[in-house]
Amino acid sequence: MPGPVHYLAVTAPDGEVVGYAWAAAAQIGFIDRVAGSSSAHQAGIEWFSRMQDSRRRGLTPSGVLALYSREPGAGPVFEAPGLETVKELARVVTPADDRRLLDQLVPRGHPAWRELAEAFDALTDEDRDVRWSGGRKRADGVHQAPFPLHSRPLERAVDALSGVGAVTAEHRWTDDRLPEVPAGGRLMNPADAVRAATAVVRGERFGEGRIARAVRNGLLDAVADSLRAWYADPDAAPSPSTPTVCRYCGGSPAVDAAFRAHLGLLLFLRFRRMDGPVCRTCGMGLYRGFTTYTLCWGWWSPLSPVLGPLTLVRNLLAVRQLKRLPDPGPGMLEERFDPGTPIYRRPPAYVALVPLVSVLCLIGAAVYGGG
Ligand SMILES: [Zn+2]
Known part of the structure; x- marks a missing residue:
């Protein structure tokens, strides 16, 4: 195009x-x-x-x-x-994408984690050196496609990866290439380990030999080692190697901040939320738009006096993250989300004075009315 x-x-x-x-x-x-x-x-x-x-x-x-x-x-x-x-x-790839994959793993303390450790510890070099069978013409003249002969311990190790939830439909594996083996024995980010496990194990159905290649070149061991290290100490896991870029304009730096809006009208409640990562410019646009909307519409249901301020406070916390960022450098695009005018120059924001003034009036009436 x-x-x-x-x-x-x-x-x-x-x-x-x-x-x-x-x-x-x-x-x-x-x-x-x-x-x-x-x-x-x-x-x-x-x-x-x-x-x-x-x-x-x-x-x-x-x-x-x-x-x-x-x-x-x-x-x-x-x-x-x-x-x-x-x-x-x-x-x-966003931090939320990584979190979603890690949520597919079985909980801590589940016996599948011990099975993963034992299955990979039991693998020998012979198991890693997968032999192939077939590829010849049989006596009846039918050509038989070659297929890898996985040893029992290798099958057990592969099953153990599925057992901990590392082979998941949540990674929509489409790529034809195998993920790379991390250089120098480095560990992978646990979400990348799930992606690699899924690409290898589910990929086997589409082209036999992926498991054989991944166990020979060390990828499968790197996946298991990375998952085991993450299990042992989640905080020490390496973070993703991809830089965080704004999902609206592609600029960086960007932070993982979410902005929210709330509408409450009688019994009708509506919530909107847009996740990051966002750059400072696009994030300011979201912050101002959603906050003004909430100031205008976030009051008019029985629950809204709680939900409206909660939404505003969460937006304030999110915008504090943005303010620490420099302006986004040259990203993939020239143009960015227009952050627009500040909230105090947006008339709908002043609708929020109506409930505020009403409450003050009520308090005033109660104080002075009471004598
Ligand atoms: Zn942006």
Whole structure:
């Protein structure tokens, strides 16, 4: 797809970025996040099918994007020099993605952890040197495809990886290459170890020999060692090697901060949340927009006098993280989320004075009315 494209980030109600909807001169599309969850993947399919419906009804590609930019969960529309930039953003792995994978592991103290340790300790060099069978023409003339002969201890070790939950459908394994063996015997980040275990074990179904290669080149041992080290001391685990970039504009530095909005109207409650990582500029845009919205709408239900202030305080804590950041350096894009005007220059924010003044009046009436 040559030439510039317009795109927007789509966020699920739980804050996870689902993917990126884009429009070019004659085409629309949707790019899934590579590290996204299975539910995000499903939500992306639904978004794109609705966009395609609008396109079939005769809307132009940019018209479709403009229409969907008003949907809940849609971020601001950006322009990128080409589709490759948007694909690059979709490859960003966030701390929330890592946490989701670690949540798939069985809890501490589960016997599967001991089994993982014992199964890998029992592996010998012979087990690691997998032999192949087949690959010959049988007597009846049928050509038999070669297949690896895994020893019993190797099968046990592979099963033990599944046993601790390190082989999971939450890593939507699509890549044809095996993950790299960390150089110099270094440990992997535990989430990367889960990704590698999944790519090897689930990948075996699509091309036999992945397990054989991974046990010969040391990848499988590195995966087990990294998981065991993380189990022994979660705080000492190496952090991800990928730099954190803003999920809205691709700029860095970025922090993992979430911004929230609350609407309460009689019995109707609504919550919105957008997760990071965000750069200072995009984060300020989210902070100001969501805080102003909450100041205006966050009061008018029976629970809102608690929920509204709670939302405001959480946004204040999140924005403190942002203020420690320098402005984002040159990222993947020229353009960024416009942080807009400060909150005190946004009239809807002053709606918050209504409940505040009412409470003061009530207190005043009670004090002076009581004599
Ligand atoms: Zn940004």
